[in-house]
Amino acid sequence: MATVSNLNRVNRSYEVIIAPGAGFCHGVEVAVEKALHIAKNRKNGHIFLDGELVHNREVGNQLRAQGVQLLEEHSKVCPEDIIIIRAHGISPQRRFYLERLGCEIMDCTCPLVGRIAKIIGAHSGHPIILLGDRDHAEVEGLCGYSKNIHVCENLAEFAQLIDAVPQKDRISESISGDKYTNSGEMNTWILVCQSTLDVDFLEAAKNLCDQKNFPIEIFDTICGATKQRQRGLRMLENCDAVIVVGGKHSANTKRLYEKIKQKIMAVFWIENAKNLAEIDLSPYRKIGITAGTSTPQNVLRKIYGEISKK
Ligand code: SF4
Incomplete structure (x- = not known):
């Protein structure tokens, strides 16, 4: 089946580029x-x-x-x-x-969220750091799998948390490879991510642990669909304006919006084709479109069709 991403084209008024993978994930x-x-x-x-x-x-x-x-x-x-x-x-x-x-x-x-729950459940005796949005339904659900879980929404919170961990509660590795805290307990810190996390946030958190020599076992639980859509933004970096399509409570849509906003001044977050009436695209020529994983392809097609008619 032709996906919306195949519709990239130049029309009389606008050149429209649709980012790879935009729209529904599996x-x-x-x-x-x-x-x-x-x-x-x-x-x-x-x-x-x-x-x-x-x-x-x-x-x-x-x-x-x-x-x-x-x-x-x-x-x-x-x-x-x-x-x-x-x-x-x-x-x-x-x-x-x-x-x-x-x-x-x-x-x-989604089985990929189920996998994160399994990792947390399997390590529920360990202190766990979950990178993600505290008030998001996925994070709220995942927090129920451990009593010792700390949510960090940004790098500053993460840095503050690991700085506050006393030396005695950090792990060391013995010659035999066994891990134990300096106070003698098997207590490895574990890190997992919300499935729709910004890949740059995880990378920055990893680097910080290296810099601070903070021992932690990291599970990259950002799902493939999220990574693909975040990578796909690179194709839009030369656009004059970008339209991000998705629900206002959608975590991965928010991430797409924030990331492309770092590169492009004119970024518009809309939910459907009707919202196009609120946007003035006339100053722009090359328009990029991306969409969160919960945006249906028909919504994307409608938006593409409306812009093409202009
Ligand atoms: S964004 Fe990822 S984790 Fe969420 S439903 Fe889609 S595939 Fe599953």
Whole structure:
């Protein structure tokens, strides 16, 4: 199937470039397909979503149109209902709560988020640093997998945290390769990332640990789709203006916006084609477009089509 990225072209008014990989990632695609399938084929009972399936208004509207509703505090859940778990995943505590409601649970957690949860769970006895957005659903869910987890949203927070770790709580390595803290405990510091983290943030955190000689085991858990979209921004660096498409709560869209903003003055963050009316593109000739992993291809096509008509 032709993707929106294949549509790059020059038209009379604008040269339009679409960044590689822009739009839906595999994890989101599977989650949306699963949820829509179940919504369209369900004969009995209600279908509830435990939070937004993905951070995109169009997807939310599509699901609502199929009768899917958000699970609220006051929602009455019956055994014939289904609760869908969002692509960002949830904490084990939340899962336990949902299971006790007594209906079927359909898990749409992206397996790559599930992998991060497994790493945290497997190291729950260790101090863990999670790089990411404290208030994001994925991070909130992941925090439920360990009692000893520290979230750092930026490099300053990370530096402050590792500086505050006393020498006695840092690990050393014995000649035999065993790791232990200077106070004698097996206590390796572990680092994981939100799946949609800025790759430069992780790189900077790694360098800081090297500079400060801070021993830590690092798991690069940024997903491939995120890396591909962040790399794809390089193609847009020569544009006069860039349009970033995605939901306002989408972490990876925010990252794309922030990163390209460092290179280009005119960057516009919109959610759909209607928002184009609020932007004046007339001073620009070469327009770049990218989109977060929760932006459907049809939204991207519409935006491309609208700009091409101008
Ligand atoms: S952005 Fe990455 S982790 Fe998130 S749903 Fe897509 S593939 Fe999965």
